[in-house]
Amino acid sequence: EAGISFAEVAHLIEESFVLHGAVSIGDYIPWLKRLDLQGYEKAMKEVQQKLNPYMQRIVEKHRENPQKAKEDMDFIDVLILQAEENGEAIPDKDTFIKAIAVNMFSAGSDTSSLSIEWALSLLMHHPNIMKKAQEELDSKIGQNRVVEESDIPQLKYLQAVVKETMRLFPAGPLLVPHKSINACTVGGFHIPAGTTLMVNAWAIQRDPRVWNQPLEFMPERFFEKNIEIDNIQSRGNEFEMIPFGAGRRGCPGASLAMCMVHITLARLLQSFDWFVPNGSVLNMEEGIGLTMPRAVPLEAIIKPRLPPRLYLNSPQ
Structure with missing residues (x-):
């Protein structure tokens, strides 16, 4: 999907867990947080940028075949349906x-x-x-x-x-x-x-x-x-x-x-x-x-x- 394999997606998710659990100086000295001295915020943004096209393609594939979604609805189909039914609340x-x-x-x-x-x-x-x-x-x-x-x-x-x-x-x-x-x-x-x-x-x-x-x-x-x-x-x-x-x-x-x-x-x-x-x-x-x-x-x-x-x- 979108030039990235499932194994790479799993690795990115594993990396995100490590980054979210890292000890950040900004958590203890708030005014240093915006400086991102340890580079954690930058690294997390890079992970999200790599994941985004993969997930976007999955969403698009589900939208391309609405008939299949009706016959065999999965979790992504449910989310798409919920988003459409609550359009104003979810811009x-x-x-x-x-x-x-x-x-x-x-x-x-x-x-x-x-x-x-x-x-x-x-x-x-x-x-x-x-x-x-x-x-x-x-x-x-x-x-x-x-x-x-x-x-x-x-x-x-x-x-x-x-x-x-x-x-x-x-x-x-x-x-x-x-x-x-x-x-x-x-x-x-x-x-x-x-x-x-x-x-x-x-x-x-x-x-x-x-x-x-x-x-x-x-x-x-x-x-x-x-x-x-x-x-x-x-x-x-x-x-x-x-x-x-x-x-x-x-x-x-x-x-x-x-x-x-x-x-x-x-x-x-x-x-x-x-x-x-x-x-x-x-x-x-x-x-x-x-x-x-x-x-x-x-x-x-x-x-x-x-x-x-x-x-x-x-x-x-």
Whole structure:
């Protein structure tokens, strides 16, 4: 699309997360912000300029075939319809559509892939726990078919592994910035109107006053703590575990993200044994950014666990 590949788009979105999470001098000394001494603002504008033609072409292709949109409506078609129905309220329709689409794509791709990468890292670092997860898969699903999304509810240990991963390594360690509309007092602290607020989910989910052995990877703890983090009805009631935020400002894609992380991790564990290369100690250091990547990309040696026919005919 527009001279740029999907892989390049993914790289640009990854770059935008790094830039948004960078420490800017202007955030602490406001009058320096307009000088852009570190070049972050310039770099973010360059990312947007590269993404814009790609997204514009997608919007144009949907408009070129309105009949197809009626027969098989997708998310872009819905945005186009909403923009047209609210024409006066949305003067720059294309910018509105492209901004929403990029937000949805970026928020749902990087975070889910990071959660899967951290889950595999933790399991490779704790092979005994990986073995338990694979034994559950073998017991409930077997090795004669590929695990399906409908199987996830019966994979209780796998669910606990995912929750424990998100507790230790939330994809958004500080969630997303919020702003106080009015002045208020929280915990005895006065917060003026217009204050940018960050919630340290990483620290909350490692609080020793709430969690036993908080730095240890112990999926079994969730057999005792019945915490639902992807249920819209329960979010906001269990503040010890908030990888998706809480309340009305919680992540709207939490259920989809949990679904994708569970089924992807389940298939990776069912299909392969995972080993650290050369028997070395796995580096578990955290990187820096708006999200929380590994400091170094995960490297692994994999060994097939299933009959060859399942790899050839596995569902997409």
